[in-house]
Amino acid sequence: MKSFIVLLLISSTSLFSQKIITPENVNIDQKMIKDETTESVWYAENAGQKIEIGSIITELKKLNKTDLLIKTMVKMKQMPDAKWTDSTIVKTANFLPSYHSSYNSMRDMVLKSGKNKVTGYYLDKKSGKKDLIDTEAVHYFDSSSYPILIRFLPLQENYSSEISIFDYNPKAEKNGVIKAYVTSVKKAEYKDKPVWAVQTTDDISNKTSTTTYYIDPETRKVVKQEMDMKGRKMFLEVIK
Numbered sequence: 001m002k003s004f005i006v007l008l009l010i011s012s013t014s015l016f017s018q019k020i021i022t023p024e025n026v027n028i029d030q031k032m033i034k035d036e037t038t039e040s041v042w043y044a045e046n047a048g049q050k051i052e053i054g055s056i057i058t059e060l061k062k063l064n065k066t067d068l069l070i071k072t073m074v075k076m077k078q079m080p081d082a083k084w085t086d087s088t089i090v091k092t093a094n095f096l097p098s099y100h101s102s103y104n105s106m107r108d109m110v111l112k113s114g115k116n117k118v119t120g121y122y123l124d125k126k127s128g129k130k131d132l133i134d135t136e137a138v139h140y141f142d143s144s145s146y147p148i149l150i151r152f153l154p155l156q157e158n159y160s161s162e163i164s165i166f167d168y169n170p171k172a173e174k175n176g177v178i179k180a181y182v183t184s185v186k187k188a189e190y191k192d193k194p195v196w197a198v199q200t201t202d203d204i205s206n207k208t209s210t211t212t213y214y215i216d217p218e219t220r221k222v223v224k225q226e227m228d229m230k231g232r233k234m235f236l237e238v239i240k
Helices: 002-016 146-152
Strands: 036-046 049-062 067-076 084-091 097-103 107-113 117-124 130-136 161-167 176-190 193-202 209-215 222-229 232-238
Touching: 146 161, 146 193, 146 209, 176 209
Parallel strands: none
Antiparallel strands: 036 049, 036 232, 049 067, 067 084, 084 097, 097 107, 107 117, 117 130, 161 176, 176 193, 193 209, 209 222, 222 232
């Protein structure tokens, strides 16, 4: 009987254990991916009050039958003339990355994903230092695209997963292929409508920050985000 129980536990662990999600094995509902532009107001919480930081415009656009553009434009309330634009191109079918760029007042970065490596550069505008990037990497999503990818995963209650991502930041402890995590999925309500509350974290923050996405189960659009960064709370509310 003892041996039977041990075997049962081993088989159960094997049955419910999940592989790390990569473009090679991801299950995406492509029918839900449509051209869209959304605008969100970005707030910080201070002593229980909402303080507006800026706004974020996110665009999804199918460039052709195979490629999807994910573009994010950030406008800071205190710096209305400052530009911050991120663009990422992935395969619509599996979010396999091919290109990512990020331009803002602090730094410029360009990443190109090849078959077995990532190349590009990172320019620190304050110091003028330019790092050339040439790193071996396979089986990953770009770190900028995984928040969009999460929307189209087969979400259900108690779902969790590990996601392979590539991130580059010369000031970070970890670079290259690391992980993001969907830690929980729960049923919730937002403005009297049912949503999935999807909590995530990643190795970029050494799992010290969490982001919860409130996702409409019918359209798979994010209606709200909550971010807890070492006790500092921020959130995004979609206005259109």
